[in-house]
Amino acid sequence: MAKKIVVALGGNAIQTGNGATADDQKQACLNTAKQLVKLIQEGHKLIIAHGNGPQVGNIVLQQQMNQSDKLPAMPLDTCGAMSQGMIGYWLQNALYEVFHENGIDKNVVTLVTQVQVDANDPAFQNPTKPIGSFYTKDEADHLVQTKGYKMKEDAGRGYRRVVPSPKPVDIIEKKAIIDLIESDNIVVASGGGGIPVSKDNNKLIGVEAVIDKDFASEKLAELVDADVLLILTAVENVAINFGKPNQENLTNLSVSKAKQYIDEGQFAPGSMLPKVQAAVQFAESKKERQAIITSLDHAYEAVSGKTGTIVAQKEPVLA
Numbered sequence: 001m002a003k004k005i006v007v008a009l010g011g012n013a014i015q016t017g018n019g020a021t022a023d024d025q026k027q028a029c030l031n032t033a034k035q036l037v038k039l040i041q042e043g044h045k046l047i048i049a050h051g052n053g054p055q056v057g058n059i060v061l062q063q064q065m066n067q068s069d070k071l072p073a074m075p076l077d078t079c080g081a082m083s084q085g086m087i088g089y090w091l092q093n094a095l096y097e098v099f100h101e102n103g104i105d106k107n108v109v110t111l112v113t114q115v116q117v118d119a120n121d122p123a124f125q126n127p128t129k130p131i132g133s134f135y136t137k138d139e140a141d142h143l144v145q146t147k148g149y150k151m152k153e154d155a156g157r158g159y160r161r162v163v164p165s166p167k168p169v170d171i172i173e174k175k176a177i178i179d180l181i182e183s184d185n186i187v188v189a190s191g192g193g194g195i196p197v198s199k200d201n202n203k204l205i206g207v208e209a210v211i212d213k214d215f216a217s218e219k220l221a222e223l224v225d226a227d228v229l230l231i232l233t234a235v236e237n238v239a240i241n242f243g244k245p246n247q248e249n250l251t252n253l254s255v256s257k258a259k260q261y262i263d264e265g266q267f268a269p270g271s272m273l274p275k276v277q278a279a280v281q282f283a284e285s286k287k288e289r290q291a292i293i294t295s296l297d298h299a300y301e302a303v304s305g306k307t308g309t310i311v312a313q314k315e316p317v318l319a
């Protein structure tokens with residue numbers, strides 16, 4: 001049965017390994033497009049959201065490199081908008097090629113998306129979202145001193161800048177997204193978690209933050225009344241005891257069991273935890289809604305119920 005699917009693309013869908021050139025990231029988007037096209041051929045309607053952590057961090061650094069009065073650096077919200085345009089272009093470009101190879105006649109539209117946040121969200125007092133490259137401890141200390149950045153160690157992989165990550169409250173352009181889906185376009189929306197804006201009477205004020213793309217994708221999936229929230233990352237399954245000798249990969253996961261594992265601390269904050277939390281929130285929002293967490297390579301089989309971790313109100317049964 002054809003489904004409406006919000007796909008949340010993780011880091012490896014856009015940037016594989018250390019390749020941060022435009023060509024490297026275009027190539028990764030082409031590989032991603034080759035996986036997503038199978039879902040489109042099956043008749044599913046796709047709405048594509050994506051992360052931007054590495055990209056927006058690099059844009060901020062590029063902005064600051066030759067900064068002067070005549071060449072002012074753009075603030076983080078504007079850098080977020082730039083990352084949406086850049087990644088949206090790569091995805092449109094990749095899907096164009098793959099659609100032509102497969103005789104598919106569809107438009108792909110990237111919508112610059114503003115996502116409302118609460119200006120009083122406690123996240124503004126406690127930056128947690130890693131962006132940009134990884135640094136050694138010495139480099140990180142230098143950035144703290146020279147730029148006033150907050151730096152944190154990121155899961156044993158080195159130090160990264162962290163910025164506030166408030167929760168998404170609403171998607172300003174939701175009606176336009178729904179109209180585009182209904183007129184049979186593939187929509188890329190809410191990229192990088194959306195551009196964070198807070199409401200001030202009839203104004204939207206851009207704020208210095210990066211919204212988590214898993215939470216923003218969940219909000220998008222609810223607002224467009226999707227059947228499935230498909231979170232694509234680097235692993236085929238969510239696991240308990242991850243990385244330990246007794247690791248157990250999860251296939252069917254009820255909301256209540258997922259909450260129990262969250263309370264036990266089974267999912268790493270900043271990586272798997274927000275995915276499972278977003279999946280629970282989506283599955284809880286309506287009885288027949290399902291969230292699937294799997295790898296890009298397994299997206300097609302997972303939507304047919306053959307692999308991945310499926311989160312639903314009651315334990316679903318794999319096909």
Ligand SMILES: Nc1ncnc2c1ncn2[C@@H]1O[C@H](COP(=O)(O)OP(=O)(O)O)[C@@H](O)[C@H]1O
Pocket residue numbers: 009010011012051232233234235237238239240241242266267268270271272273
């Ligand atoms: N319990 C867990 N089960 C599976 N993967 C986990 C778990 N805890 C942490 N991870 C790690 O989280 C990673 C996904 O997070 P991340 O790389 O931040 O996501 P994204 O794909 O959105 O960029 C996985 O590739 C895996 O290495």
Ligand SMILES: NC(=O)OP(=O)(O)O
Pocket residue numbers: 010011050051052053054130192193210211212213214
């Ligand atoms: N905005 C965001 O969550 O990006 P990443 O998924 O790349 O961290």
